[in-house]
Amino acid sequence: MKSRFGLSALVALAMSLPIGLHAAEAPAEFKGTGKLVVNNWGGPTVEKMHAAWYGDFPKATGIDVTFTSIPDVAKLKIMNQVGNVEWDVVDFEGAQMLQAMKDDLLEPIDYDLMFKLVPKEQLDPAQMTKYGIGSIAFGTIMAWNTESIGKTGPANWTEFFDKTKFKGRRALYARPKPTLEIMLMADGVAPKDIYPIDIDRAFKALAKFGPSVDLWVEKTSQWDVLIQNKEVDLMGSSLGRTVTQIDKGEPLAINFNQSIMEQSFWTIPKGAPNVKDAQKLVAWMAQAEGERASLKLFPYYSVANKTAYDGLPNELLAKMPGTPEHSANSLTINAQWWLEHDAEVQTRWLSWLSSR
Incomplete structure (x- = not known):
């Protein structure tokens, strides 16, 4: 806009x-x-x-x-x-x-x-x-609806995709960045070891965890509507937009562990x-x-x-991603890696997304 x-x-x-x-x-x-x-x-x-x-x-x-x-x-x-x-x-x-x-x-x-x-x-x-x-x-964090999930939500991205432990609809941003980073962390890779991204492993993890995602969000502005309408229960969401909705009284909680900053x-x-x-x-x-x-x-x-x-x-x-407590196990996007590999990743990403 x-x-x-x-x-x-x-x-x-x-x-x-x-x-x-x-x-x-x-x-x-x-x-x-x-x-x-x-x-x-x-x-x-x-x-x-x-x-x-x-x-x-x-x-x-x-x-x-x-x-x-x-x-x-x-x-x-x-x-x-x-x-x-x-x-x-x-x-x-x-x-x-x-x-x-x-x-x-x-x-x-x-x-x-x-x-x-x-x-x-x-x-x-x-x-x-x-x-x-x-x-x-700016950040991407795990967020969840406390009415449907409860006050205690996923502790990491692996638990985020655990449908036995956390039932409900899930949403992620429909872009390879930071989705590949999320998939690798869900697959057990520590934030400090994400780069350089193993692209093959990232797409194998996407094939494993991606089907658990019910909604791929095309525009960040959609998060506000999804939250307000309670259309999803767990989100890999925009930190800023989510905290804004919490401040407005929406029943949400967030977790800074394995948060992603750009x-x-x-x-x-x-x-x-x-x-x-x-x-x-x-x-x-x-x-x-x-x-x-x-x-x-x-x-x-x-x-x-x-x-x-x-x-x-x-x-x-308590809301800030930059404090020592919240940034201790976070991931900062490696802009140089994405500059060098974006075209290659985009081709595979669009192929995967269109095959769903």
């Missing part, structure tokens, strides 16, 4: 949030003029996220921000080829960033500038790459209209205040600034 939000609406929302955002005055090297176009994933919650991330960036720096969606490497490549890049900052998923790097479409992140605003030791090195810094990590990154396209100001915004968004604000609004993501978790109440930490 394409989303555009005006600056006036963003500023009004940012001022209305009951959370501390950023300092009112930016350092001199962060001042500027003009307007930045940020491309991320849109959706019903994106305006609040913008208010948290950017805070009073326009007021403090003099640089306006507008928004568009959806990140697309192929479109960026065409823009670059014709010399008309429209985006200044793009929130790419890991594999997208790697593809854009391969196609020489990105500017290096100016970490020297960032460290003038954010102490280096606050940032997670695993989320700092030459051409991108972590925006959010990292996204703030990137700056080569040839962007305002590269220098884009570097300032990317640095600004790495501050603890804004990332803490985003976690208060949406506690089901992970962020790059490790100090953003400091001082958060336990009821929020």
Whole structure:
């Protein structure tokens, strides 16, 4: 879904949030003029996220921000080829960033500038790459209906597919990523040993466990409807959408064991209209205040600034995949592996799916 939000609406929302955002005055090297176009994933919650991330960036720096969606490497490549890049900052998923790097479409992140605003030791090195810094990590978790399954659900993906222990309808996302990872964990592979994926074993596990799936979900937005209508009992579901439904009172429980996280990154396209100001915004968004604000609004993501978790109440930490307790036995998608093997896997996946 394409989303555009005006600056006036963003500023009004940012001022209305009951959370501390950023300092009112930016350092001199962060001042500027003009307007930045940020491309991320849109959706019903994106305006609040913008208010948290950017805070009073326009007021403090003099640089306006507008928004568009959806990140697309192929479109960026065409823009670059014709010399008309429209985006200044793009929130790419890991594999997208790697593809854009391969196609020489990105500017290096100016970490020297960032460290003038954010102490280096606050940032997670695993989320700092030459051409991108972590925006959010989003997750897939086991979830179940507590009315039909009970308060205690599956402890791992093997139990998720155990129809003797847990009767009911099951749903998974109809994509090979992260389905292959789920199938391997169900087949007994520990999260730390998933990569490099043994493709043959993964598809054998898919043949074994896949028939237990009653519904393959094509779009992530379907999770909301499925949960509300109680159409399925167990799900390999979107963490964010599931926690949102729990907060609305839906009878659901989740398990972070063997959860699957996928990292996204703030990137700056080569040839962007305002590269220098884009570097300032990317640095600004790495501050603890804004990332803490985003976690208060949406506690089901992970962020790059490790100090953003400091001082958060336990009821929020209980929902967060990035805490040490919840990430101890989780899996992070290996974007490089998927970049190298996606075409091969997609062919086999579509063949399997069409033969069901």
